[in-house]
Amino acid sequence: MNRISPRNIRKAKKSFQALPLLTLPSTVDEEKDFATKLRHACHTTGFFYIENHNISRETYQNALNSSKKFFDLPIDEKMAIDYRKSPAFRGYMNLGCENTAGKTDQRDQIEFGIEGSVVKNESQNTTLNQKNEVWKRLIGPNQWPNDSVPSLKPHLTKYMMEMEVLSRRLMELIALSLDLPRNYFDDTFRDSPNVQFKICHYPSLQKKDDKGDQFGVGCHTDSGYLSLLLQDDVGGLQVQNGDGDWTDAPPLDGTIVVNLGEMIQLVTSGYYLATPHRVKNVYISNGNSNTRGRYSMPYFWNPRLDYIVSKIDPLPNSLNWERPKPMSLDRTDSHGKAGNILFSCYGENAFKSLARSHPDVMKRHHMDLLL
Numbered sequence: 001m002n003r004i005s006p007r008n009i010r011k012a013k014k015s016f017q018a019l020p021l022l023t024l025p026s027t028v029d030e031e032k033d034f035a036t037k038l039r040h041a042c043h044t045t046g047f048f049y050i051e052n053h054n055i056s057r058e059t060y061q062n063a064l065n066s067s068k069k070f071f072d073l074p075i076d077e078k079m080a081i082d083y084r085k086s087p088a089f090r091g092y093m094n095l096g097c098e099n100t101a102g103k104t105d106q107r108d109q110i111e112f113g114i115e116g117s118v119v120k121n122e123s124q125n126t127t128l129n130q131k132n133e134v135w136k137r138l139i140g141p142n143q144w145p146n147d148s149v150p151s152l153k154p155h156l157t158k159y160m161m162e163m164e165v166l167s168r169r170l171m172e173l174i175a176l177s178l179d180l181p182r183n184y185f186d187d188t189f190r191d192s193p194n195v196q197f198k199i200c201h202y203p204s205l206q207k208k209d210d211k212g213d214q215f216g217v218g219c220h221t222d223s224g225y226l227s228l229l230l231q232d233d234v235g236g237l238q239v240q241n242g243d244g245d246w247t248d249a250p251p252l253d254g255t256i257v258v259n260l261g262e263m264i265q266l267v268t269s270g271y272y273l274a275t276p277h278r279v280k281n282v283y284i285s286n287g288n289s290n291t292r293g294r295y296s297m298p299y300f301w302n303p304r305l306d307y308i309v310s311k312i313d314p315l316p317n318s319l320n321w322e323r324p325k326p327m328s329l330d331r332t333d334s335h336g337k338a339g340n341i342l343f344s345c346y347g348e349n350a351f352k353s354l355a356r357s358h359p360d361v362m363k364r365h366h367m368d369l370l371l
């Protein structure tokens with residue numbers, strides 16, 4: 001099979017200057033018109049804002065406020081839920097723990113997923129060692145700071161429940177936008193989809209004139225289907241267009257930023273785009289650089305871990321290409337690394353993506369995979 005380089009796949013993407021704002025339909029009558037707009041946004045930018053999303057202000061403000069309380073705690077209290085204790089990469093990640101394409105990210109964060117129990121190897125009662133079931137290692141419990149910030153668990157659990165409803169609705173609308181039956185993606189997300197949910201804190205730059213090139217997270221594409229981002233009013237998120245230029249995705253009150261991941265790019269044979277993005281740290285004048293900064297809540301809506309990715313084949317003829325078709329999509333730019341191979345099993349991609357960014361967890365819990 002012919003391969004084109006990730007650089008050329010990027011070139012094949014159409015340029016954009018600003019990101020669209022879409023109003024989710026309230027009635028079935030509004031869906032057709034919405035689906036056309038959604039198709040255009042997913043095909044040309046892969047990144048857009050939504051309003052009328054039904055996530056209540058109370059729900060997301062509570063989630064954000066409780067999260068800020070956590071980040072304001074002394075470091076030893078935050079480290080009580082250190083993510084390195086978790087084979088499933090869950091918990092608090094201090095500054096310096098994460099990298100994108102080998103460069104340290106300037107953010108700290110708490111990682112959550114679906115509540116589960118560590119999967120054991122039945123015969124030996126030890127942690128799994130079959131390399132081909134590597135995705136089972138992502139199943140496990142969350143770490144909650146129940147003693148230090150008791151409100152965090154109920155507030156984030158409520159937020160995640162509302163985001164699940166929104167994600168399922170968006171997948172239904174995405175199916176319609178591709179001229180597919182509205183339940184087309186139901187099987188992909190049945191039982192327990194691999195939700196990843198994070199609260200990120202991007203510390204302020206130290207000085208006003210510190211323009212620099214300090215990134216909270218470097219240029220990357222997300223690995224799943226949908227990423228739904230709630231950001232505070234600080235800003236710093238940037239999106240790369242088809243010419244390689246960067247467009248700001250500033251905060252718009254009451255909206256959620258949606259972007260598409262590598263899996264949906266793959267299943268649509270590149271008709272929909274997984275768009276590269278990054279976050280720049282900014283200077284906040286009233287901030288103490290240790291505790292204040294930008295806060296964001298990215299929610300990643302991913303397939304169930306054992307889902308074998310299968311392309312929509314053929315893509316409906318009604319989908320017009322407004323840019324050249326990519327010749328191959330079995331490799332993409334992922335987490336800033338060119339030539340990232342995509343496995344057919346979604347869970348393997350998910351594990352690999354975390355493994356790359358978090359070598360400490362690999363050394364502590366998954367040494368057998370490194371040998």
Ligand SMILES: O=C(O)CCC(=O)C(=O)O
Pocket residue numbers: 200217222229231237277278279296297298
């Ligand atoms: O915090 C943000 O604005 C974006 C975060 C992001 O892109 C990610 O964690 O994948």
Ligand SMILES: [Fe+2]
Pocket residue numbers: 220221222227277
């Ligand atoms: Fe991202």
